[in-house]
Amino acid sequence: MKQMMLLTKKLLLSFLLLLTCFLVNTNEEIEKLIPHFFLQPIAAENKLNLDFFNDPLFFFPMIESEKVVYLTFDDGPTPQSGQLLDMLHQYDAKATFFMLAPKMKKHPDFVNRMVKEGFAVGLHGVTHDPNLFYRSKESALQEMVEAQKVLEEITGENSMMIRTPYGSIPYLLDSYRKAIETYGFQIWDWHIDSRDWELNEQSYVEKTIEEIEKLTQEGKHPVVLLHELNETLEHLPELLSYLRENNFQMKTLNDSIEPIFFECNNRCYEYGSEKKEK
Numbered sequence: 001m002k003q004m005m006l007l008t009k010k011l012l013l014s015f016l017l018l019l020t021c022f023l024v025n026t027n028e029e030i031e032k033l034i035p036h037f038f039l040q041p042i043a044a045e046n047k048l049n050l051d052f053f054n055d056p057l058f059f060f061p062m063i064e065s066e067k068v069v070y071l072t073f074d075d076g077p078t079p080q081s082g083q084l085l086d087m088l089h090q091y092d093a094k095a096t097f098f099m100l101a102p103k104m105k106k107h108p109d110f111v112n113r114m115v116k117e118g119f120a121v122g123l124h125g126v127t128h129d130p131n132l133f134y135r136s137k138e139s140a141l142q143e144m145v146e147a148q149k150v151l152e153e154i155t156g157e158n159s160m161m162i163r164t165p166y167g168s169i170p171y172l173l174d175s176y177r178k179a180i181e182t183y184g185f186q187i188w189d190w191h192i193d194s195r196d197w198e199l200n201e202q203s204y205v206e207k208t209i210e211e212i213e214k215l216t217q218e219g220k221h222p223v224v225l226l227h228e229l230n231e232t233l234e235h236l237p238e239l240l241s242y243l244r245e246n247n248f249q250m251k252t253l254n255d256s257i258e259p260i261f262f263e264c265n266n267r268c269y270e271y272g273s274e275k276k277e278k
C-alpha cells in the first residue's frame with residue numbers, strides 16, 4: 001500500500017515536472033511549483049539530498065528503477081559465503097544476511113567482508129533450535145541480543161534487523177513480539193519462500209521468478225528467503241542473471257523500509273503444544 005502510494009506520487013510528480021519543463025526554465029521556478037511534501041518521502045526513501053531534485057532528468061531513471069527485489073540469506077555465514085559474495089558482485093546484486101552467532105564466530109572474515117562490501121547484516125539468533133529459542137520471551141530476546149553482541153564485536157556494526165528461526169509464525173507469540181520490539185529490534189519475515197532447501201535442481205529458481213514477477217506486478221518489492229547452502233548457490237546464477245536482464249535492482253533491507261512480517265492472527269501457539277494461543 002505504501003509502495004503504491006509512493007509510486008502514484010512519483011508518477012504524479014513526473015507529470016508535474018514534464019509540464020513544468022514546458023512552462024519554466026529555471027530550477028528555482030521548478031522548486032516553487034513542486035511542493036516539498038511530495039519530494040521529502042522520496043528523498044528519504046532513496047537517501048537523497050533534496051538538492052538532487054533540482055536536476056529535472058532525475059525522474060526518468062527513478063521511474064525505471066521501480067523494480068526492486070530484496071534477496072535475503074539465512075543460517076550463515078558458511079564456508080560458501082565467500083563464493084556467494086563474489087557471485088553477488090558479479091551480478092551487481094546486494095543482499096541481506098541473517099546470521100547465527102556461532103557461525104559468525106567461526107567465519108568472522110566473511111562477516112567483515114559483508115559489511116565492508118555494502119551488504120546488510122541482520123541477526124538470526126544463536127541455537128536455531130526451536131525448543132530453546134521459543135522456550136520463553138526471554139530466551140528469544142536473549143538469543144538476538146547475544147547475536148547482536150557477536151556481530152558488533154566482529155564488525156563494529158549494531159544491527160537491529162532480526163529474523164527468528166523458521167520465521168515468526170507460528171511460535172513467536174504476541175508477548176514475545178512485544179518484548180523483542182520493545183528492545184528495538186525489527187522483525188523481518190519474507191514475501192517469497194524460495195524453498196531452496198527442499199526443491200531439487202533449478203525448480204526453486206523457476207518458482208521464485210514466477211512469484212517475484214507476480215508481486216512486482218502488484219507494485220510490491222518482494223523480500224525473498226534463501227539460504228547459504230551449496231544447493232542454493234549451484235542455481236543462484238540463473239536467478240541473478242534473470243533479475244539483471246529484466247532490470248530488477250537487488251537491494252539491501254534497511255531501517256527506512258517498512259518491515260515485512262507475519263502477524264499471529266490466532267495462528268501462533270507455544271512450541272511443543274498444538275494448543276492455539278488465546
Ligand SMILES: [Zn+2]
Pocket residue numbers: 074075124128165166
Ligand atoms: Zn534459519
